[in-house]
Amino acid sequence: MTATPASGRERWLLPLSGMLLVMGGLLGVQYHTWTKYDPSQWQRGDAGKLLRGQQVRLDQQKEEIGQLRAQLTRYENEATSGSLSGVINEELQKSKMALGLVPLEGKGITLELGDSATQVKKDFGDSSFVVHDFDLLQLTNLLWASGAEAVSLNGQRIVSGSAIVCSGPLVQVNHETIPVPFVFTAVGDPDTLLSGLNMPNGLLDMLRGYGFRIKLARQDKAYVPAIAVAPRFRFAHPTRAKAPEPVPGGAVQ
């Protein structure tokens, strides 16, 4: 050290200071990353907790809705002891059945559909071997076409307003996410349903060809739950107006 001349020491100090300024800056950046991004992960944890809490509340509220609906039905039954109101009530209950507001039970079938057993290299991302939203849509359609009176998919009642959409690796029904395996429950004549589903060269035949695991079973007591959230009509309202005259040529407007 003593061998170094004083001028050399001076030459070394200034650039070293400049460099250490930069190093300090970089260390500051790293420190930022440690301190500022870890809290965000905590926040993510909080968000998860919040979500779980909301889920629990949602479940409670759904239960409450079910209880209130049952209560309402009881009131309706009590209120309509007269013969005319009895008829009205019967109509009301039928409408509620059609709308999916009451759980239904009866003879029917269950259809379980799992992803294909065919092994494909995941790297190629071949999606022909996973169940898609459109498969479920077509199956729902096929169930209605085969005479189903009520259908549910993984505990979600399928009604006229039910949307079945893709949400990444999962599928959403009635805005609820459902996982594989997909289990349809349909109330209806089991023979008609099964023969409709097993139509030669039909949808199930095609899916079996791809190796999808399909389990069909008759049910003496197929249970189809009520829809969790009743449809709301914010824009539509009943009208006595006649249907507009069809425009020649079939154009809508």
Place this chain on the structure above:
Amino acid sequence: MIVLPILSLLLGFLIVFRFLPALPPPLANYVGLAILAGFDAIIGGLRARLEGKFDEAIFVSGFFVNMVLAGVLAYLGDKLNVQDFYLAVAVALGIRIFNNLGRIRGLLVTHREAARDAAQASSARGS
């Protein structure tokens, strides 16, 4: 005057920490490598200085170029899908740093022994 470099280190840290926003975590790897490269350059400069081969231009250019290069190389490796390429850069830099530190240690020890021998020699002559 070792105070000036230390002060500038603190100043750099404080400037960035106080006034600049944080980087997204994926960039942290590259910044870490840049820090490693800078440390390597400084250790290399210290060694050159002890060996009496210190050159200001090489020192300064090496610092900045290596720093940028380390980060860019690792980034490029990631973009080319070379898995965990930053580890290779880190290992290369680590080996260099340890080598240089070893040399510096050796140089410092020889300096001290030379100084002690000189002191003993002078005291022996004095008695």
